[in-house]
Amino acid sequence: MEAGRGMPTRRQMLHAIGLMGGTAAIYxxxxxxxxxxxxxxxxxxxxxxxxxxxxxxxLGAGLAGMLxxxxxxxAGYKVQILEYQGRPGGRNWSIYGxxxxxxxxxxxxxxxxxxxxxxxxxxxxxxxxxxTLLHYCxxxxxxxxxxxxxxHNAYVHNTDAFGGAPQRYRMLAADFEGGVAExxxxxxxxxxxxxxxxxxxxxxxxxxxxSWGMLDQDMRYTKGLRSSSHRGFDLPPGGGxxxxxxxxxxxxxxxxxxxxIASNMAFFMNDExxxxxxxxxxxxxxIGEGFARQVGRLVTYNAKVTKLMQDKTGVSVSYADxxxxxxxxxxxxxxxxxxxxxxxxxxxxxxxxxxxxAIAAVPYxxxxxxxxxxxxxxxxxxxxxxxxxxxxxxxxxxxxxxxNNFFQDGPAVLLGAFASGPGGYRLAGMTxxxxxxxxLAQGSVFHPEQYRKEFLxxxxxxxxxxxxxxxxxxxxxxxxxxxxYQELVALEDRIVLAGEHASYVGCWMxxxxxxxxxAITRLHKRAxxx
Amino acid sequence: xxxxxxxxxxxxxxLATPAxxxxxxxxxxxxxxxxxxxxxxxxxxxACHMADAKGATxxxxxxxxxxxxxxGTTAYAAYIVANGKGGMPWFKDMLSKDQAQALLGYLxxxxxxxxxxxxxxxxxxxxxxxPTR
Numbered sequence: 005m006e007a008g009r010g011m012p013t014r015r016q017m018l019h020a021i022g023l024m025g026g027t028a029a030i031y032x033x034x035x036x037x038x039x040x041x042x043x044x045x046x047x048x049x050x051x052x053x054x055x056x057x058x059x060x061x062x063l064g065a066g067l068a069g070m071l072x073x074x075x076x077x078x079a080g081y082k083v084q085i086l087e088y089q090g091r092p093g094g095r096n097w098s099i100y101g102x103x104x105x106x107x108x109x110x111x112x113x114x115x116x117x118x119x120x121x122x123x124x125x126x127x128x129x130x131x132x133x134x135x136t137l138l139h140y141c142x143x144x145x146x147x148x149x150x151x152x153x154x155x156h157n158a159y160v161h162n163t164d165a166f167g168g169a170p171q172r173y174r175m176l177a178a179d180f181e182g183g184v185a186e187x188x189x190x191x192x193x194x195x196x197x198x199x200x201x202x203x204x205x206x207x208x209x210x211x212x213x214x215s216w217g218m219l220d221q222d223m224r225y226t227k228g229l230r231s232s233s234h235r236g237f238d239l240p241p242g243g244g245x246x247x248x249x250x251x252x253x254x255x256x257x258x259x260x261x262x263x264x265i266a267s268n269m270a271f272f273m274n275d276e277x278x279x280x281x282x283x284x285x286x287x288x289x290x291i292g293e294g295f296a297r298q299v300g301r302l303v304t305y306n307a308k309v310t311k312l313m314q315d316k317t318g319v320s321v322s323y324a325d326x327x328x329x330x331x332x333x334x335x336x337x338x339x340x341x342x343x344x345x346x347x348x349x350x351x352x353x354x355x356x357x358x359x360x361x362a363i364a365a366v367p368y369x370x371x372x373x374x375x376x377x378x379x380x381x382x383x384x385x386x387x388x389x390x391x392x393x394x395x396x397x398x399x400x401x402x403x404x405x406x407x408n409n410f411f412q413d414g415p416a417v418l419l420g421a422f423a424s425g426p427g428g429y430r431l432a433g434m435t436x437x438x439x440x441x442x443x444l445a446q447g448s449v450f451h452p453e454q455y456r457k458e459f460l461x462x463x464x465x466x467x468x469x470x471x472x473x474x475x476x477x478x479x480x481x482x483x484x485x486x487x488x489y490q491e492l493v494a495l496e497d498r499i500v501l502a503g504e505h506a507s508y509v510g511c512w513m514x515x516x517x518x519x520x521x522x523a524i525t526r527l528h529k530r531a532x533x534x
Numbered sequence: 535x536x537x538x539x540x541x542x543x544x545x546x547x548x549l550a551t552p553a554x555x556x557x558x559x560x561x562x563x564x565x566x567x568x569x570x571x572x573x574x575x576x577x578x579x580x581a582c583h584m585a586d587a588k589g590a591t592x593x594x595x596x597x598x599x600x601x602x603x604x605x606g607t608t609a610y611a612a613y614i615v616a617n618g619k620g621g622m623p624w625f626k627d628m629l630s631k632d633q634a635q636a637l638l639g640y641l642x643x644x645x646x647x648x649x650x651x652x653x654x655x656x657x658x659x660x661x662x663x664x665p666t667r
Contacts, residue, residue: 088593108590127556267560276556308593343593346621350594367623369555370581399565401558426628427563432581468581471592475621477555511555 045135048143049521051528054080058531061086061321061334063312064342065303066094068503068516070295071140072340072524073302079528084334085299086307086323088472092300093292094342095126095473096513099375099463100287105436107469113436116377116461120409121417123375124288125465126476127513128419129153132280134514136521137291141284144294151281152407154272155392159450162397165263166255170394170450175255176265178218178235182225183257185217193223227251268395276512283407291513307332309343312353314498338527342503342520344368346474359496362488366505368475369424372431374400374443374464376420382454383418384410398446399427415460420447424476432466439464478505493519495526571640574633578625587645594621600645608649608657611638616660626660634658 060076062069065087077083099105101117117123129151130137141148156177161170191197192206192213201209214223218231225231232238232251239250271277284290296303310331311322319339324331341348349364383389383405391407400421409416420443423431431439440462448455467476480489493506502516502523509515568577575587582596583589589598605611615634616626629637635658642649 108592108596109584110590129556264560271560344621347593349620364620366621367618368621369623393559395559397562397564399563401563422558423563424558425563426577427565429579429581430565430577433576433579433585466581469590474582474592474594474596479623511557 043133043135044518045139048139049075049525051075051079051524053532054528055531055534056080057082058338059083059336060338060340060527061319061336062302062340062342063309063321064094064344064503065089065092065296065299065305066342066503066516067096067137067292067295067513068520069094069340069342070292070299071517071520072342072502073299074295075521076340076524076528077299077302081338081531082336083299083302084336085303086309086321086334087303087305088308088326088347090305090327091292092296092303093289096288096292097126098122098124098287098289099465103463105463105465106471107436107466108471108474109469111436111469113463115463117375117417117463118377118415120286121377121415122287122289123373123417123419123463123465124283125373125375126467127288128283130282130513131276131278132282133275134509134512136517137514138282140517141291141294144291144298146291146294147285148282149285149408151283152391152405153277153279153281153393155389155405157387158389158392158405159394160263160265160268161395161449162263164397165259168449170396171255171263172236173265173268175235175252176260176263177269178231179225179255179257179260180265180269181234182217182219182231182254183260185213185219186223186225189213189219189223225254227254264397285408304334309351312339312341312351312355312499314339314354314496319498337498338531339499340520340523340527341499341501342516344473344475344503345478345505347472348501355496355499358491359494362492363501365484365488366478366480366492368473369467369477369479369511370428370432371467371476372421372423372428372439372464373419374421374431374439374462375417376440376443376447376462377415377417377460378454379415379458379460380413381406381411381416382451382458386454387451394450396446396449398449399423399431400443400446401427403447403450420444420462421464429468431464432468436464439466477511478503480510493523495523495530500524500527568633569636571636571638572644574629574637575640578629579637582622587641599641600647602647605638605642605647606649608638608642608651608653611641612653612657612660616658627662629661630664631655631658631661634661 059082062073062083062085065085069085073083073085099115100122101115101119103115105113156174158173159170160173160176189210192210217225218234219225228251236252237249238252241247241249306325306327307323308326309321309323313320318335318337321334345363345366346368389405390410391405393402393404395402401423404419406416406418431442444456444459492501500523502520504510504515507515507519509518565577568574583599587600589596616624618624635653638653641647
């Protein structure tokens with residue numbers, strides 16, 4: 005994440021150009037750089053014909069592991085799964101009232117959310133083109149509902165702009181577009197833009213800028229009904245005698261630019277953050293539960309893998325029962341290992357040196373999420389915000405409003421922080437109580453009247469301190485991809501790795517599933533050739 | 535498009551946050567600037583190595599920095615903080631030279647470590663010029 009900061013990626017470049025230059029420019033750039041299709045999911049693998057009696061041990065009951073188990077069992081293998089936790093799902097997880105969270109370092113939280121309320125500490129939104137995940141959600145009966153990704157009426161806050169006062173997204177976005185359109189219009193008139201455009205092209209472009217930026221007949225972005233129809237009115241249109249609307253004042257353009265709104269606009273243009281997005285009804289963890297309905301009977305829980313060995317005859321996995329105690333060994337012909345690299349790099353194996361080097365070469369990102377239960381939906385009732393995110397450059401990163409049960413009375417849980425990078429480290433290093441206090445102090449910038457007053461209770465998850473993963477997601481960079489990726493994903497005799505870390509769709513559930521399907525397809529081929 | 539216009543676009547693109555994963559968004563998630571070695575430790579390190587620097591164990595282990603003989607070799611400690619190790623990420627683009635110097639000096643003289651020789655600018659050559667905010 006931080007790795008790419010300060011250096012425009014191809015994707016950002018395309019977005020910036022698309023944002024300002026329109027479709028012709030972006031089309032040209034796309035042809036230059038090569039264009040990616042929306043999905044790499046060819047459909048379920050339909051493996052079949054496993055040799056009679058051949059067996060697979062799957063390490064990890066997250067989505068990658070459970071998908072591998074599901075498809076391999078269908079293909080005819082005898083499958084067993086070892087899982088460190090006492091629950092299936094891995095990072096696909098929801099936290100409800102009554103749950104207990106114990107961190108590395110020993111801090112514990114007893115979650116006090118009301119019935120039906122939850123925090124999704126890990127994955128929380130699903131792009132419409134993550135078709136592997138959507139396919140298995142449907143197949144396993146996991147109901148999905150819309151995730152409100154983009155809300156024009158939520159806030160953007162930057163400590164360095166507008167004296168630290170948050171502004172509505174639509175005001176900033178409208179004023180940015182209007183200001184840029186006006187500037188570009190001037191540049192065209194001064195022949196400062198592009199000499200290759202014909203007179204006709206120039207006219208078309210100016211008209212496009214006028215309609216996109218809500219400029220007036222003189223190509224100026226001014227206060228009026230036209231600009232207000234994008235940025236919002238001072239007094240919105242009404243009925244009857246006093247129904248006439250009053251336009252709103254524009255924000256100063258230099259402050260608009262300083263707010264960083266262009267980055268927010270570009271964020272929503274990322275292909276993985278575009279609408280439509282989905283979430284499972286009742287919490288993200290419903291997906292893991294759906295998978296567990298298929299293969300939960302194969303799982304041995306509370307199994308801490310201590311050693312992973314293979315030889316010509318098969319795979320041998322040593323593990324400890326973390327609840328009852330005792331050391332056990334499980335054997336199988338083949339192994340799909342989905343253990344996160346943070347942990348796998350500390351487990352004894354007899355994998356090749358190159359493979360072990362790859363496993364040890366990939367550090368993990370950090371992330372903290374905090375759920376705050378509020379007595380009532382003041383963001384809906386008082387600020388007309390229904391789902392979506394309010395962004396800030398403070399440690400909490402954003403607050404995000406619930407996407408379900410709109411207009412209902414009673415307590416609701418909002419996401420009080422989604423913090424990565426430096427701010428995420430600082431929040432992770434705090435006690436759970438300190439995190440809640442920080443989230444309340446920082447989130448109050450958006451809802452100063454209500455935030456502390458309506459607060460009931462909260463819960464936080466620091467991914468670094470989560471004992472079974474010790475980090476958020478694999479962080480590849482160009483160097484490690486070049487040096488280690490192929491080695492990491494390569495089938496090594498009887499063992500293959502799978503998970504988001506073994507994909508180019510890192511930190512998404514889709515990546516773990518695509519990785520799993522690819523891994524088991526290769527493993528099955530190898531097993532038939534043996 | 536003119537060169538000037540393209541540079542303006544590149545500037546805007548440079549400010550945007552890349553989406554390589556499901557991430558918070560462009561806001562930044564910025565903590566107050568850590569100045570002293572202790573502040574750097576509290577901000578960046580105790581998330582994993584814990585407030586008492588004793589580390590912790592789950593499915594794997596975050597090593598203790600308390601009473602850690604490896605801190606006796608400044609070059610080694612500086613290398614690990616700069617480049618990471620295993621699941622630990624690199625911090626050379628997150629910490630400034632000043633911050634790294636302060637941090638290493640702090641760790642070498644606290645938590646049961648007693649290495650008096652000061653950390654020099656040359657020891658932290660790998661780190662960035664500016665604080666992260």
